[in-house]
Amino acid sequence: MGHMSENKAKITVQVESELEELIPGFIRNRHHDISKIDEHLGKMDFDSIRQIGHTMKGNGAGYGFDEISEIGKEIESAADGHRSDDVKKLKDRLFIYLNQVIIEYI
């Protein structure tokens, strides 16, 4: 990712090499998730946010990103409780994670 800062701590994630061609699209979709969450937050549409969190929870670890599943799970629960501040924090956590993660194909 172009705007990744070199100073920040990196998180290395190991991903099966057969998934290599899917990973850029997967990461791209998580960036879309972030912009969608922003949009839904503006309308206080917690159902849609919950759905996004749910999908993230279901997919993240499948691709090897357990953290994304974890964040998804917490977004789902925050949306359930209509806790918009928590959703915002989780959204930022996802953003930071996406910019820190380094993928090592195995």
Added chain:
Amino acid sequence: MEQPYILMVDDLPENLSILEEMLQDLQLVPVMATSGVEALELIRQYDFALALIDVQLPGMNGFELVKRMRENNPTEVLPVIFITALLSTDQFVIEGIETGAVDFITKPFDHRILIGKVKVFIDLYLQRKRLENEIKTRRAVQESLRKSEESFRAVFESTHDCIAVWDRDFRFIYANQAAVNLVGLSREQVVNCDIYSGMEKVPALMNRFVERIKYVFETHQSIKADDTVLINGESVCSESNFAPIRDEKDKVLAVGMFYRDITDRKKSEEELRLAKEVAEEANRQKSEFLANMSHDIRTPMNAILGMADLLSETNLNEEQRNYVDVFRSAGENLLNLIDDILDLSKIEREQFKIETLPFKLNEIVEKTCEVFSISAHEKGVELVHYIHANVPLLLKGDSIRLRQILVNLIGNAVKFTHEGEIVVEISNRQPVEEDSVELLFTVRDTGIGIQEKYLETIFQSFKQADSSTTRQYGGTGLGLTISKRLVELLHGMIWVESKPDEGSTFSFTSCFLLQESQPAQPQFEKFLEGSRILVIEDHATNGEFILERLKNWGAKTALAVSGTLGANLIEQSLAVKSPYDAIILSFHLKDTEGYEIVDLIQARPESANKVIVMLSSNNYGARVKKLKEKGINSYLIKPIKGKSLEINLNKVLGTSVPQTEAEEDHILHSDQTGITPLNILLVDDSQDNRLLVEIYLSKTGHLLSFAENGQIAVDKFKTGNYNLILMDMHMPVMDGYTATREIRTWEQEQNLEPTRIIALTANALKEDEQRSLEVGCDEHLTKPIKKVNLINTINKFASSI
């Protein structure tokens, strides 16, 4: 030499006849005159060797005749013999001698004396003639030598190259005009002066020339040299050759030099080299720019595509949805193009690293063909691959690049072929060496072909055959360029042969190392020894390849090229009570419905269950189901893999499956281990998840279709023939619970057996599992899906049917 002429003069013709008769043996040409006047006229015309003249001629006597003759032509010394009866006085003889006569013969004369005297003069004449001829020839040779020397001299003088010759004292023997110009003196000054004073105006050259002339005299060898020296303040480049000039005893008499000014040539070479460097640098910068730009385009493109996704999820009317679809697909095409450009610029910047890793050739080929088989079969195009039996399969090299080349070539073939076949064939280009092999890959299609005028440019960037091809078939036109570069990186060659409307054959070569442990090739195991196998296939290439495989395995084979023929052969074999041990049947025959032949085979206990059915890769689920109802458990999905064929033959023949390395891939290669390939419907709204499952199942041989929500799933289920549904429970439009209920209800209405449905949920709660089972799911898998869990669950089910 011609016969000499002899002149005979006598006023009495009978005397002339007697002379002629006497001399007839001497091979002479007699010319006769009866008067002095007549004789003089003849002497003017002919070159006589001798004259026999009667002295007593009327009018002008013999002496007068000879006097006149001498006066007319003082240089000509024609010998004369006088014939006379009057040799009475010395005075007469003296008079005769004074006229130049050489002899007298007195009448009456003995013919032997006459012949003897004549012969002497004729011999003298002949000798003289020979000498004259010799002199003439020598003169001609001298003349031609003189002319040739002159012409050489003219050539030497006219050339711009310098030619000079020096003797042992370093004196100029010869210098042509160019050499004279070079040393800056006049010709007179140069000739005979030594090299030191002759070349004092060009000392830099002189010193080098002196050394080389010395060298040639000492070694007797030629020497070539290049010089760059300052002459009149200008840098002059030259090339020169100094060679020995020898006499007939091989002694070196002189040294000849040939010298050429190549300053202009050097200058143009330098300019060309600089221009090439500039061009290469520009090309490198272009590649770099393309790469950077491509990256920069990708970033906003991703945003555009993402926004298009978002937009398509909102409420749109049909027109708006069309617009969104168009710019989504255009965006995706653009991304593909950018990926191609990135690939190409990586190659051009030499950033591609070629790997040398172990791989199995058959796996690469089979998997690559598998990817394209559905789209080929949907068009009714047969896709066949065949690796010749002597090709080693365990190789080391860059399988990713190899696959990329094959994908490009086979992808093109599928794109441009509307009927017929695509044959991927691999053979050894050279005999296998101890640790390496050079392979020849060909991809042959019966597609639209390429016009001859485009064949040359087809491997160049952005060139499809013509721009209308791009419009009609899409694509970036970079695939072949990338393939060519990749083949070159793999130290191979790529070429194409093609005819419009007949098809194209793309071929490439590549070298690979052999893996250390090269096991005995299963192709050569004669496990079918003694078996009789019938192949029913109207597709010639596929039939041939299967037959060759069976023969390599030791089987006796028969090929039926139509269903009717196949049915006849089966009936005959049953009638004579020697049924085939196995029948390999192509299900999609032009003349016969596959089920007809299956029924024929299954109807008789001798042939029942001996058949292996070959199905095309699209929509085989329903056929598999129906074949199972008929008791058929062995089938192959085209394109046919050697391993699958072997396993199924063992199954039908009841022989044991050899333990091979296929065991280790047990989970992944379900089709190779005899597990039924399934037609699976994956219902999931998340594209990420659909892609993930697709990758996970790509190697299993199961066929996967997709539905984005419950509604689409229900619609697809009603028209397709699925063995298994993977159902996500949380989806927009219609969720998995509702969809499962609707499917179950429809199955009951249609009196169908319930299809297996596996629920996928991201909720690990017991209630979720309970709820999915309640609506009719058979099993429950928790997301995130783990590959092993997913495949084991599917295979557990596959092996139970």
